[in-house]
Amino acid sequence: MATENKCTWLGATEADDPYCRLRGQNLHKAETNAKCHKPDLATICVDAYGSLARGQDAIDSNSTDAFPWLIESAAQFENLGESDNAIKAYIKAINFANKNDLIEKAYDIFRAARAVYEEGIADKDPALSNSQVKQDLVKAGEALIENIEKVNERTPTTELQSQIKAAILGGVTLRKANPKEDTKDLIISHGRSLYTKKANEYKAGAASYIKSGMVKNAVTLACMGALADLMLGKPKEGMAYLAKITKESGESQTFQEHPCFEWTRLVFKILINRDQNLMITANKLFLEIPWSFKDDREFARRVLESVERRISV
Numbered sequence: 308m309a310t311e312n313k314c315t316w317l318g319a320t321e322a323d324d325p326y327c328r329l330r331g332q333n334l335h336k337a338e339t340n341a342k343c344h345k346p347d348l349a350t351i352c353v354d355a356y357g358s359l360a361r362g363q364d365a366i367d368s369n370s371t372d373a374f375p376w377l378i379e380s381a382a383q384f385e386n387l388g389e390s391d392n393a394i395k396a397y398i399k400a401i402n403f404a405n406k407n408d409l410i411e412k413a414y415d416i417f418r419a420a421r422a423v424y425e426e427g428i429a430d431k432d433p434a435l436s437n438s439q440v441k442q443d444l445v446k447a448g449e450a451l452i453e454n455i456e457k458v459n460e461r462t463p464t465t466e467l468q469s470q471i472k473a474a475i476l477g478g479v480t481l482r483k484a485n486p487k488e489d490t491k492d493l494i495i496s497h498g499r500s501l502y503t504k505k506a507n508e509y510k511a512g513a514a515s516y517i518k519s520g521m522v523k524n525a526v527t528l529a530c531m532g533a534l535a536d537l538m539l540g541k542p543k544e545g546m547a548y549l550a551k552i553t554k555e556s557g558e559s560q561t562f563q564e565h566p567c568f569e570w571t572r573l574v575f576k577i578l579i580n581r582d583q584n585l586m587i588t589a590n591k592l593f594l595e596i597p598w599s600f601k602d603d604r605e606f607a608r609r610v611l612e613s614v615e616r617r618i619s620v
Contacts, residue, residue: 314342314349348387351540354617355383359396361616366403373403374412379616381419382502386540390427391434394420394444401447405454413451420444505606506535513552522558523565524599529553530571531603534610542579567596567607574614581618 317339318326325339326332334343342348358380365373377400384393397420404413424444427435435441509532516525529552536545549571553562562568570592577585593611598604 314344314353316349316353317343342387348540351383351386355380355387355389355392358383358616359399362396362399366399369407371407371409374400374416375612375616377403378416378419379613381423382538383540385423388432389434390423390432391437391440393423394427394440397423398443398447401451405447405451408454410451410455417444417448417451420447502535502538506532506539509535510548510552517552517556522556522561525552525556526562526565527567527596527599527603529562530567531606533571534574534607537575537578538610538613542575546575566592570596574611578614578617583618586615586618 316328317334318328320326320333325334325336325343327334327343342352358376362373362376362380365371365376377396381393381396381400384390384396397416400416401413401420404410404416421444424435424441509528513525513528513532516522516528529549533545533549536542536548549568553559553568556562570589573585573589573592576582577589589611593607596604596607598607
């Protein structure tokens, strides 16, 4: 993807202006300098548009495979700091779910999109200075409400449908979402904010275990913290954290011999080198890890699936 410190998708027009062959459009020089000349960001950029294209292909085929691709694309756009493109990817997913009467799915994704919008506004993201993004999100929410009304005509209104309708009506004004509404099964949908939260939680847990002398228990949490960094588009930070905590634990051998540690390093290698041949080994090692908690295993599984999607684009 990135050689000689720039993205290989970067080209130039006859006038020598920057041009992205993947996006099929000219670029501002400021964006080129900020992203295309940085290998890590260039890879995420290509992944984001690649995932978006795969999601659109699935929509065209009327396949629910569109959801993981579009949600993955949105998360990658968040990692790039492109709130507007992240929301647009979510809107595609909302409209597709709504079209197929997948009301709960559409609502879950609407909440994720709303959270990105509100965080962007709070951070004064210039990408959201154009009101069109907000209008499109409101329109998607209103379309979902209309569909709920139609569903209600065919079947009695359920309590859940009533709750969803009420929540969207509140969300149309894009008021702050209630954190208590978050559910554990939205791990991918919340993208960057969720991985940031998980990174902090896992690293704090690992530090606590090490302080208590329970180093073996700390290994898995440290690995999950590093993987959360990886999903945030920070592979260097993730590897640096893992090396640092291994050294500071005073029991490097305990880390090195733990199957989760070996598997985690392999996952980093797969994504950085985009090596699909190692996926078989990664899946095999994953099954050999002695998971203490189901939540950790589920988080790791989702990371592995996400990595596999990214390198297959």
